[in-house]
Amino acid sequence: MQGVNRAIMHDMQILKKQNVQTSVSKVECYVCGKGLEDGHSITAKTLPNGTVLFCDVHYSLQ
DSSP states (O other): OTTOOOOOOOOOOOSSOOOOOOOOOOOBOTTTOOBGGGTOOEEEEEETTEEEEEEHHHHTTO
16 A cells, blocks of 8 residues: 555563563565555464464465
8 A cells, every 4th residue: 555654563661671672574475475565464374384474365265
């Protein structure tokens, strides 16, 4: 979806002073490579060889 901004917010409380490391990666379908910016929802599925992500089209085929 061109021109649409999406954001994920994470509210986190840290009781002790410590360094927190985080990372982020692009979320896209394992089959077609489409993601949120293309208007699809993404769902993670755990398979015997690991966790993969599917868009709403390909998740329903699993």
